[in-house]
């Protein structure tokens with residue numbers, strides 16, 4: 001188990017992580033979600049002893065990483081897939097890592113097979129695509145057959161087939177009882193991969209709950225109701241009638257109403273009784289991505305001015321509380337963006353009604369046979385598809401993090 005207690009990290013006057021406490025348990029995939037710059041990588045580096053907390057502590061199995069006996073056999077991590085000596089062959093790179101940690105050479109060939117790089121094992125990694133680099137990084141993480149695995153944005157640069165493979169790999173590793181901690185800024189991906197979610201914004205905890213609870217808390221049903229555009233008084237009349245009947249009514253940016261707490265047939269009856277004509281009455285479900293954006297929108301460091309003009313800061317649904325954000329030294333004023341007044345224009349973030357994406361997902365159960373003995377010759381994670389070939393394309397991947405540019 002990974003446990004953080006009051007974890008805080010400051011770089012000069014910049015607070016990257018503030019008073020973060022959470023637990024990551026074995027046997028499940030825990031998604032670590034947050035917008036760019038929210039402190040995910042910093043937290044992972046502190047877990048791995050690569051950065052010292054300014055205050056608080058984080059332990060793995062009760063030990064800080066640096067005091068963990070035989071750490072490379074217990075903990076594997078993919079932090080930065082580009083941190084590879086590009087002049088080395090993929091196999092040599094893994095061999096060096098294995099030798100440093102006293103891991104037998106045959107394990108190198110095993111993990112190359114696991115990640116589907118066996119056919120390019122003797123190619124220099126500087127010719128690798130971003131996706132191949134990710135696979136090599138994942139191979140390195142798996143080398144010591146560790147019980148605890150950390151992956152920082154593992155699907156970065158992967159094609160859809162690669163994303164599906166990573167998703168199944170994570171689930172298979174967790175099904176074997178391992179602790180799997182995966183960071184991402186994509187809610188949709190985590191909803192399909194993770195069992196549990198830890199959401200942070202500006203280095204602070206925003207949510208810590210199972211995916212199931214996150215979905216039931218955040219993807220409430222609602223109805224969209226539209227009255228004739230030419231008769232605004234009809235809209236007001238209906239709003240009053242629905243509110244009086246116990247419904248929660250929010251204006252949508254396109255002039256429709258979002259109604260919660262009343263079934264469709266009741267809305268229809270109420271409109272009829274109030275002598276209001278309807279142009280639209282349709283059932284919807286708020287998407288998980290929308291809930292995540294709402295949760296983190298006050299904690300986004302980098303925001304397009306176009307987003308602001310377009311009203312991408314969404315109102316809270318009735319009853320929902322904005323995340324409590326304590327002022328953090330070095331982070332300026334924490335903010336919750338108030339809903340724009342209905343007349344100010346703007347659009348909801350998603351044109352179509354959302355699909356919450358059940359955690360089981362369209363891809364079914366984990367691919368690996370749970371409980372397969374470690375080091376078994378049968379490859380529990382191997383993908384059926386052919387490995388990617390060495391690309392002719394240039395290798396230089398796009399910089400993805402602000403710190404890469406430093």
Ligand SMILES: Nc1ncnc2c1ncn2[C@@H]1O[C@H](COP(=O)(O)OP(=O)(O)OP(=O)(O)O)[C@@H](O)[C@H]1O
Pocket residue numbers: 011014015016034035036037038039040041042043185400401402403
């Ligand atoms: N070594 C450093 N020195 C100064 N500031 C840093 C350093 N490392 C991170 N930061 C800052 O701390 C904050 C958190 O960064 P971090 O990389 O942990 O976020 P992240 O959630 O992993 O972001 P991303 O999703 O973009 O990778 C950012 O504002 C970042 O610029």
